Amino acid sequence: MRIKKTTVLLNQLLAGTMLAALAVGSSFTVAKAAADLIAVNGDVRTVDPNTPRAEAFAVENGKFVAVGSSAEIRALADGKTTVLDLAGKTVTPGFIDGHTHLTSGTDYVTGVDLSYIPDKETWLKRIKEADERLPPGVWITGGGWDYTLKEGKLPTKEDIDAVVKDRPVVLRDIDFHSIWVNSKALEIAGVTAKSEVPAGGEIVLDAKTGEPTGILLEGAGDLVTNKQPAYSDKERAEALLQTVKFANSVGLTGVHDMSSIAAVYDYLKLVEDKSLSLRVWYGFFEDNAANIPAAAEDREAVDSRVAASGETKVKGPLLTVGYAKSVVDGVLSTHTAYMLENYSDRTGWKGEPFQSEADLSALIKAANESGFPTAVHAIGDAGVQMTLNAFEKAQSHAKYPNRVEHIEIINPSDIERFKTLGIVASMQPNHATGTIGKYITERVGHERESHA
Template identity: 35%
Template sequence: MGTSPSAPDRILVNGHILCVDPQFQVVEAVAIRGDRILATGPSSEIRALAGPDTTIEDLGGAGVLPGLIDAHNHLLSTGQVLQQVTLYDCRSIPEILDRVADRARTIRPGTWIIGRGWDESLLAEGRHPTRWELDRAAPDHPVVLHRVWNKLVANSAALAAAGITRETPDPPSDQRYSGSFERDPSTGEPTGLFRDRAKDLILNAIPAPTADELVAAVAAACRAYNAVGLVGVAEPGLDDDGIAAFRTLREQGELTVRTLMLLGAWGYVPAEREADLKSWIADVRSRPDEADDLLRIDGVKFMLDGGIGDRTARMDVPYMDEPDNVGQWVVDPEEYPHLVRWVHDLGYSIDTHTCGIAAQDLAVRAYSSALEAAPNERIHHRVHHAYFPSADAIALMARHRIPALVSNPFLVHLGESFVASVGSDRAARAMPMASYLRAGVPLAGTSDSPIADFNPFVGMYAAVARRTVVGRDLAPAERISRADALRSYTIWAAAATSDAATRGSIEPGKLADLIVVDRDPLTVSDEELRDTQVLRTMVGGRWVWERTG
C-alpha cells in the first residue's frame, strides 16, 4: 500500500478498482489528496488514513477504472458535430432526407444545415444522396452533408452560395490531392458530390464560427466525453483559433478533458497555408504555453495520404476494379522526410496520418532516421490509423518504440467500406493489433472522432470483437484481450504521448483521474462491454460528471 503523511481529502471505499498498474491489481479503496492519488489498498487500511476533514464515499461495490484517454481525437470538431445533423446510423437515403427535413423545420430559412456521417457502403442504395434529393428535403436552406471521411454532398442552395455552376472548372490536376466534384454525364451539372480538397469550394462559403461558438463546441465535447469516461485526448490539427478556444475554456475553469494540442500542418491544412507553416510553427513554439497536466502544445500533425473507404490511401497495389489507382500522396513523399527532421529538431512529437502501406512505410522510415540522427527521449513520434504495416515497418516501430495509434471503431463502422475498396481478405487484416503487440510495437486506442464513435467502450469492443456493423468478422486472430483493450485506452494511451508517469493508471503519485462504471469490462460479454455505462467521472480529484436518473 502507498501512503502519505498528509490526510487525504477524499477516500473511495468498497469498490472493485482495476488499477491497470504493472501488476494489474484489483483493490477496494483509493485515497486522494488535491489532484493526486495518495494510496490504494483494502478499504480498512485506506479508511485508517482519514483525517477529520476527509470525505469518505462508499462505492457500493461499483467498478472503478482509470480515466480513459483517446490518443487521437478531434475534440473541437466533435463538439461542432454534436450540434449538427448526425447520420452515422442512417442506412438509406430517405433516412438522411428525413433528418435534413426535420432540422429545416426548426430553423429560419436561409440558415445553413450541416451534417455528417453518411457512408454509401452502408446505404441501401449504395450511393450518395444528390443535390436534387437534398433540395426536396430542404428547399429553403443551404445543406452540406459530410461523409464519414473525405467527401461531402451539397444541395443547390449551397452550390449557389459558393458560386458553383456547370461552368465552374475542375480543380487543377497538377495540385496534389486537389480532388474533384462530380458532374451529371448528360448535362454537366454538378451532382453535389465534392472530394478531397475540392470540398473547400463549398466549405469556404459557410460562415466561419465565432470565437464564442468555438469555445462552446469545446465545452459541449468535454461534457459528452466525460459522460463516456474520457478524461484526456490528443487533439490533432489545431490552428490559432482552435488553440485560443481551448485556452479560453481553461481560463474559465471549465476544461474537463486533459488536452494535448497538436498543430495542424502539412497535408492537413489548406494547400495555400502550407508555404507559411514553418514560420507559424516556429512562432507557436516560441510563445509561452501553459505546459501543465491540463493543457499543452504537444506536437505537429501531418496527413500523408488519404483513406481506404474513398480509395485515396497510398497503397502498394491497386484498389478493387481500379487497376490504375494506388491512392494519393497528400504530402510530397520526397519532401516529407525533411519536414519530419525539421519538426523533430524543434523538439516536437509528430502524429502522421497513414492509412496505406506505402504511407506508413515512409512515415516510419522518416521517424527512424530522425530518431537515430538526433535521439531525444522526450519525443514520441507516432503513426495514426496504421492499417497495413509491412514487416519492415513493424520491425522499425518495435526498435524505436513508435506507437501505432489504431482507430479501433473504424473496424465496426467503416469496415464494410474497407471490404469494398481492397477486398475482404486484405480488409480483414486492417489494424493488426495482435501482431503489433507480439512484435513489441506500442499500441494505443483512438477514435479519430468525429469520423467514428468517441465512446472508448465501443473502441474496446472493436478491438476484442473485430466485427463490422453488419456482423462480418475481420481476422479473429488479430483480436486482443480485454485487459489489453483496456490498457490501450489507459496506460498505453498515456505512454504514447510520454505521460505514463502521471496518467493512465490508479497508482500513488499519479493524477486522480478515474471513472465509476456499472460493470466489469473484463468479464462481461462483448456486447455488454460495448454498452458499458459510466456513472461518475473524476478529473484531478474532482467529480466533473455524474449520471442522473
C-alpha cells in the first residue's frame, strides 16, 4: 500500500478523476475490486443532498467508486492501492465555469497576462519581458489589463512604444471589449483616425492631436486583430492544452466556452488526441441567422467525431456544440454598454446597440428552431430590455433555456420578465466586483446605481 500525504487540492485528479464530480453519490458503496486510489481523513463535499459531506473516497479505473468514512474506504485498499492522507483538507466536486472564453484566451498563457495587476508600470515590465522572450517577428498578444483598478485613465500607444517599438503589441482588456496596441500594430493594420469601424466600435482619438491613442473599442479592434498572422493547427492545439491544464489546476472540470465556430475544432483535436480534461459546452459567436444551418452541420460533425474517438466511453460527455452566442452592446467602463438614459458622465450619450432588435430576433428564431439555445451579451439596461424583447418575439421551446449574459444594470420593470419568459439571468461575480465600488456611480449616478 503506497501512502501519500497531500497539501494541494488533488491536482492530479483534476485532469481526469474529478470529472466525475463526486456524482457517484455519497453513500458507501462496495467496490467490485480493490481501488487504485483512496483519499482518507478529508473534508469531502459531495453533490448528494442526503449526505453532503464525507471523509473519504475511492477511485478505480479513473472513476469514483465509493464515498464514505475513512474506515469504510480503507477497507477497499490492497497492497497496490495508492493512499492519499488529506489531513483534514477540503475536497470539492469539480467546478463548472458558466461563462468563459478559453479558446480566445490562450494568448494569456503563451503571451502576456496582465490580469488583476493594478499599475501600468508592471504592465510595461511584463510587456518588455515578453519582447525579450519571444522570437523576432512574433506579435505580442494577451492582455487582461484593467485601467479602473488604479490608473483611472486608459493607456496609450506611446506607453507601449516606450518599451517595444519594432514589433506589434495587441493586448485585450479584462473584459475583452477594448484593445490596447502600439504604433507598430496600427501601422501594419493601416488604422487611422478616418478608418471605418462597425456599429458600436470606436477608434479612441487624442483630444489634442486627433490621432489614434492606441485604444480600440469593441469591433474597432478587429481592424488590427484581423491582420494578425494565423497560428498553425499545432500551435493552437498546444496553446489550448496549456490553457486547459491551467483551468484544471484551479479546480475547473467543466466550462461553457464561447468563441468562433472554427475554434471548436481545436477542442476536437484534444479529444481525438485523448488529452481533453474538461467538459466543454460550446457556444459559437453568431449574429447572422443565415449561418445557423452551417453551425448545425458543425454540431453533427463534432458529435460524430467525438463519438468515434471512444473518449466518452471512458470520461463521459466531453464536447458539444451547444448554443449560439450573440452580443448586443459593450461595457460600462468604456461607455459602450447600451443605456435607456444618458450616461451620467457623458452628456448626450446612451451608447448604441451593435445590431438591430429585428436581426437579433431572427437569429434567436433560427437558432432555437435548430435546437440551439441562445446566449446574448447585454450589460446596459437598454441592451437587456432589447434582448428580452427579442426573446419574447422569437424564442421557441427548446431542451435548454435561452439566457442573457452579465446584466450589469437593469430597468426594474424587466426583472419579472426573466421569470415570465423563462430566460436565465446568467450573471458572473466578476461583473459585480469589477464594477460596484469603482466606476458605476460615475457612469449611471446614485439613483440608477440601485439597479446595478
